[in-house]
Amino acid sequence: MNPLPKGGPAKPWYAGSVRPRVAIYVGLLLLLFLIPVYAAATGDAFALTLFTRVVILAMAALSLNLIMGFGGMVSFGHAAYLGIGGYAVGILAKEGIGSGFVQWPVAVAASAFYALVVGALSLRTRGVYFIMITLAFAQMIYYVAIGLDRYGGDDGLTIYHRSQFGNLVNLSNKTLFYYLCLVLLLASIYLVWRIVNSRFGMVIQGARSNERRMSAIGFPTFRYRLVCFVIAGAMCGLAGALLANHTNFISPATMHWTRSGDLIVMAVLGGMQAMFGPLIGALTYLLLEEGLSRVTEFPNLILGPVLLLVAISFRGGIDDLIGGVRRG
């Protein structure tokens, strides 16, 4: 343990060490890998369904955190990508194109394109205006989906067959699908980690803390931010494709603004400066929601005040409670 600076505040025993956090995260990942084993052993199929949802939404929250936590761009319309990814799968499936090799790239590309347009127009604004304009675009997409009469309109669209990947992988196998989602989530976390620690990521984080200074030293911050925004959109589009495959259903409700609020809650709850924050946040939020609705008929009566307390009390999210040092 490093000697403390004189007169500094007393630090907990683990200060200066990352070990407790690493241990906790490794344990958490092990648990996630063992969920299908648990489900098979106890016959609790619902656990598998619940955790598949956790993993998929963690991926969505992770992509939001890339722009919000590291880039300082608070997007209040992130659920739109879940919807776009989901509708890409649903619409192609309905039109007879069942191959995942087509569906998933289309989901990612459509989300990336939407992010490009929205980002190019929204990144001119700052602060609350940015929050509001991203919300406005998400609302537009929400109403577009309601207007899609051929694809179910307000009632949504049932997806009768999950994406087909030939002999490669059969998504109808729930255990396999869970592992696929988990691997994709871990790959995304690795990707975000690489991005954040690259030169590109440094520029993005620099623009968060002082954009004027970044542009003064010669970085075209608008372009950097836009690229970051598009990467996040594409990643969330993939999560949307997974979510549609998971529920076999897609409807405008996926894109309701309160769903965007849920994603923000997950990212903030877990800790925005932490790589595993969105996963912890999604896990906590969804398990809390599920657990409370089992013990009481009015879960949000408790969940709501919990969120308020989190907003008031811990600025670093749950990751901060775990302790250890934090970069930056």
Added chain:
Amino acid sequence: MLYFIEQCLNGIQLGMLLFMLAAGLTLIFGIMDLVNLAHGSLYMLGAYFAATFAQWTDSFVFGAILALATTAIVGMALEVVAIRRLYGRSHLDHVLGTFGLLLFFNELVRLIWGPAGLTLSLPSEMLNAVQILPGLFYPLYRLVIIAVTLVVALLLYFIIMRTRLGMLIRAGASNREMVGALGINIKLLYTLVFGLGAALAGLAGLMQAPILTVQIGMGENILIAAFVVVTIGGIGSIRGAFVASLLVGLADTIGRTFAPDLLHAFLSESASSSLGRALSSMMIYVVMALVLIVRPEGLFPATSK
């Protein structure tokens, strides 16, 4: 032409209701720098209180007055218990905290009033339509809404521009530390402003209640519309909120009425009706995006922070 005038009146009525919500939001934002997602919940509470009290007292007017007072009290209590602790925090913390409040209030209403909606019926004399132009009959109650909201808007203008309280509110918006340093009880001022915002939201809710059903989540979509108004108008600007609410109210109503017919000129019946529905719901967001692209700080940016 008469139909067009009628739709314009509907648009103005919607706009004025939005103004009631937006004025509170923009005041709370301008003065306390707080993004309040729970504002729609106060709108919902206003409607539920009015429906309940009108039933108890057997009078629409008494019910409305009681509901207004109760909503203001709930708002002030909310500020003292919870909102106060969010001042000076990041907007993200506001979103998280007030999103939690929104969930809480929806659930609380379900606990108290049950999942089914309520109805608030108007006194019989309000149900009539009056002839405002030769051949144009318009529901009296909608005219009353426009009149009441106009009076409230004027009153608000008077309070803010011509009274000592208003002077403090404006001073608080431009430099809150200074106002506190000059010995003004800034905490009390914030509580009062929040209560005023709550009362305005409650007023909007209870006036809208007889037209729509009183139900859980009724505040959610209109909250977003009110945010659109606040953003278009320029956050913190009451004048901007007024202009923007009329703009949004008219754009929404006229879009809804005429977009399907307009599209019908180019498209088949079913395509134009579904596309028209989608387009008209999107209209206000399109207006907002256009305004922000041209003027990133809204139409009337509030001067120096």
